[in-house]
Amino acid sequence: MKYNLTEIFDNPGKTANEELEIELDAILIMGEEYELKDSSPIVMEATGIEQGKARVTCKYSCKVILNCDRCLKPVEHSIDVNADIVVFSPDYTGEEEEACEFMDGYKLDMDEFILSEMLLDWPSKILCREDCKGICTVCGKDLNNGECGCDRFVPNAAFAGLSELFKFDN
Ligand SMILES: [Zn+2]
Ligand SMILES: [Zn+2]
Structure with missing residues (x-):
């Protein structure tokens, strides 16, 4: 879902706390689809830093079933996202603006943001046990x-x- 940050951008010092539902139910990696199980709500906090600039923190967790690299047995893997990002409104006039791929106008695309964090943290190796x-x-x-x-x-x-x-x- 996309969260509208207009209120926060317009009110430096203001904080919003929300619990949002993730819309993703699966993640696609290298042509493999992994179902997101036991999805928690996205616990979000957004704080206005200055006019048109805000900091957003997100917590989210879920589980995916991956296959052991050696024996291919299914292994339950927990994903914990704990991320934060500084975002800018389209009419921000300060100097430090950076393009943010998760922003759509005044809205932050929470699913895209969470998804990119999951990809960054995706395990490169999965074993059902250390000595498989x-x-x-x-x-x-x-x-x-x-x-x-x-x-x-x-x-x-x-x-x-x-x-x-x-x-x-x-
Ligand atoms: Zn194994
Ligand atoms: Zn054999």
């Missing part, structure tokens, strides 16, 4: 449940090159 053993590349067995006995030895590229060289000796 993954799955067997031969038979697909979950190695956390025990060894399968497959031969998973794969000669590395350098070693394979070396064995090519030795063929000339034959």
Whole structure:
């Protein structure tokens, strides 16, 4: 949703506290869609700093189900957004104005703001447990449940090159 900051921009020192509902119900990352579960309200505080300039802080949390990088088991991951931003009205006349991609006129697009914070903080690695053993590349067995006995030895590229060289000796 878009929150109208006109009142705050026009009244330096004024603070507004709101609980807003997020409109996003899923997040799309690299073509994968992740449902946002147990979404909290967006707890927002906006304070006028000077005419046309305001500071907005937001708290939000939810959970997403990601797959373990090694064994692909679903893992519940908690997301906690704790963000703040300084925004300017379109008629701000001061010097430090910066373009803000989340502003639409006098309104701050809360969903876009929260979404960008979630993307910044998206985990690069997900493991169901620190020592997850993954799955067997031969038979697909979950190695956390025990060894399968497959031969998973794969000669590395350098070693394979070396064995090519030795063929000339034959
Ligand atoms: Zn795992
Ligand atoms: Zn196996």
